[in-house]
Amino acid sequence: MAKNQPAPQDAVSARQAKIQQATKGTHRGGPNPLVIAGVIALVAIVAVVGFVVINNKNATKAASEGGSxxxxxxSAMGQPFVRGTPxxxxxxxxxxxxxxxxxxxxFERILGSTVKEMATSGDVQVRYHVMTFLDDNFQGKNSSRAANAAFCAADDGKFGEMHDLIYANQPTQEGKGWTDExxxxxxxxxxxxxxxxxxxxTCYQKQDHNQYVVSMQDATSKDGVTSTPTVRLNGKDLTLTNMDAAAFKKAVLG
Known part of the structure; x- marks a missing residue:
């Protein structure tokens, strides 16, 4: 658990090593690799990566940067972004x-396509609460820059596509982030x-949505969220442990 301070480098390295070990060999022959990945990797999410305490010490400064x-x-500051038309x-x-x-x-690699399917069909109201607390942990702005990039794309109806591409190209080293290019x-x-x-x-360079991004972080703190990813179904936490794509879909749709 990272408590209101930058994560030590050795802890980050250990975290990555555990994730890599947990997912090693899941694409060999035998049982469905998606099921194996869903069971093992999501255990790694909960047990190794997920539990971090949100740090808002720079929120006041960040709220004054960029546009509003x-x-x-x-419709309003702090509101989640709805993907698709439910x-x-x-x-x-x-x-x-x-x-x-x-x-x-x-989570995105294992269950992202299922979430996308649900949002596209309208069978589920998928609401994203994009957080930026890791900027404090790593003393940077990579989370907020990525969030602004996604919401600038939302202005032309491309939030989902941008969101998925950012995750598909997530650096293997936590905290490294993405370049503007x-x-x-x-x-x-x-x-x-x-x-x-x-x-x-223009939107991205001016960070036109930065104050909205900050407001989302503030709102998630008030929601009592202390780990990522956190997934809630109709307001109740959904346990991800031992859940593959089929089980996830059944849990959400019944």
Missing amino acids: ALPKGV KAGAPTLDIYEDFQCPGCGQ QLTTFAGQAGLTGAALDAWT
Whole structure:
């Protein structure tokens, strides 16, 4: 557990080693590799990576930086971002994550396509609470930069694509982050071209949504979230241990 201070390098290295060991060999012949990965890697998420205490010591300073524009589709500061258009009466799935969190990256690799399917079909209201507490742990702005990049893409309806690309290209070394050039490349790969890419570039360079990003971190703290990834179904924590894609879908949809 990282308590309100930067994670020591040896702890980070040990954390990565455990994740790599847990997922080693899951693509060999035999049982379904997705099931094995779902059982082992998500145990690693909960037992090794997930439990970190949110640190907001730089929130006041961060709140004064960048712009205060709300991303398209968001009605107020602190509100989560809804992916897709949910059907009436659809269950609500809240996902609390930090783009730099290795456990969140594992969650996306194993269950991200299932979440995307649920959001696209509208069978589930998928709400992302994008957090940035790891910026404090690593004394940087990689989480907030990635979050701003995703929400700038949301202005053109490409949040999901940008979100998935950022995770698909998550650095193996926790805290390393992404360069501006990489995030710009992801924006293009997400489908932003021409004037839309120019608008994204301006938004990202000015950090137009930064105060919204800060407000989301503040809101998650008030929600009592102390670990990432945290997944809640209709307001109740969903246990990820021993859960593969099929079990996850059944737990959410019944």
